[in-house]
Amino acid sequence: MNDHSEDKVFSLERQQAILAFVEENKKATVAELCQIFKVSTSTIRNDLREMEKNMLVTRTHGGVLIRSKTGVEMMSTEKEVCNHDAKVMVAQLALEQIEDGDTLLLDTGTTTLELAKILGERQQLTVITNDLKIALTLEDSPGVVNLFFIGGAVRKQLHCVIPFSNDNSLSDLIIDKAIMGTNGFTLKNGATTPDVRQAAFKKKMIACSTSVILLADSTKIGRDAFAKFADISDIHIFITDSIKDDVRSGLEAQGMLVCDGSAKNRG
Structure with a gap:
């Protein structure tokens, strides 16, 4: 496996872990995720961008929210x-x-x-x-x-x-x-x-x-x-x-x- 493939695997594993964390806590900040996963801000932002593209989460200013299911609605404070x-x-x-x-x-x-x-x-x-x-x-x-x-x-x-x-x-x-x-x-x-x-x-x-x-x-x-x-x-x-x-x-x-x-x- 080349370095690029290994990076992709690690990225997917990290994104799965991020998703599990956000599902449990409903939201997370970029700084929080950087500290948890010991990676740079740009790496976390790239992960969140990819996760949003796949409709797993919704990015916000400085963080991320769990993507709503069809029958679930975010509170107004989250929407704002x-x-x-x-x-x-x-x-x-x-x-x-x-x-x-x-x-x-x-x-x-x-x-x-x-x-x-x-x-x-x-x-x-x-x-x-x-x-x-x-x-x-x-x-x-x-x-x-x-x-x-x-x-x-x-x-x-x-x-x-x-x-x-x-x-x-x-x-x-x-x-x-x-x-x-x-x-x-x-x-x-x-x-x-x-x-x-x-x-x-x-x-x-x-x-x-x-x-x-x-x-x-x-x-x-x-x-x-x-x-x-x-x-x-x-x-x-x-x-x-x-x-x-x-x-x-x-x-x-x-x-x-x-x-x-x-x-x-x-x-």
């Missing part, structure tokens, strides 16, 4: 540190789709929360949301003149509310734009979330909206969660930080407008 820069980029692109005077349904999520933080750049907005943090963020926003919070059962650690099954609070509303988050997005299955109750409410949000805008950082593309809430045909605009050409072509072929940071940088 995951791909934060990408979410900020997506939020900035989403703001370009919002006009003064719009009535918005703002879905729960850490990417939609980033959008909420900059909505003050627009004027005379009406916003309806089921996200506790988003509501608090918009309470003093100068651009939001009307703010409505949808009540129901609080999802602990996720900072959002799911209305009760007989709730009809959205049924008589006509919304300009639903700004939706998602846990997974594929050409085959559309937009998905781990919680069936959340999926049911997301469908209600879509049903009362004239335009549906889906926000998803690139780590959500190619992944499926447990419950579908939107087909490709339900979504008018898809906004992400980066997208492969074949996926973009597949979406555009079905009439969807695709906006992404890489395209903007190229332009």
Whole structure:
């Protein structure tokens, strides 16, 4: 066996050990892993990059989180540190789709929360949301003149509310734009979330909206969660930080407008 092959074997063994550690502890920092495995920062980062490519983990700033299964959802505090820069980029692109005077349904999520933080750049907005943090963020926003919070059962650690099954609070509303988050997005299955109750409410949000805008950082593309809430045909605009050409072509072929940071940088 040559030196290159031996290095690859050692790398695979180390990655398996890293995965076992992260599965047990749910997360790990690069510094922590360097100390445990007695290797350099660049070696650990290369391992984590390869593991993320194989959909085993999700990298964050300075560390790594265990990759969620289709029926499992990370807590909001974990989501907030995951791909934060990408979410900020997506939020900035989403703001370009919002006009003064719009009535918005703002879905729960850490990417939609980033959008909420900059909505003050627009004027005379009406916003309806089921996200506790988003509501608090918009309470003093100068651009939001009307703010409505949808009540129901609080999802602990996720900072959002799911209305009760007989709730009809959205049924008589006509919304300009639903700004939706998602846990997974594929050409085959559309937009998905781990919680069936959340999926049911997301469908209600879509049903009362004239335009549906889906926000998803690139780590959500190619992944499926447990419950579908939107087909490709339900979504008018898809906004992400980066997208492969074949996926973009597949979406555009079905009439969807695709906006992404890489395209903007190229332009």
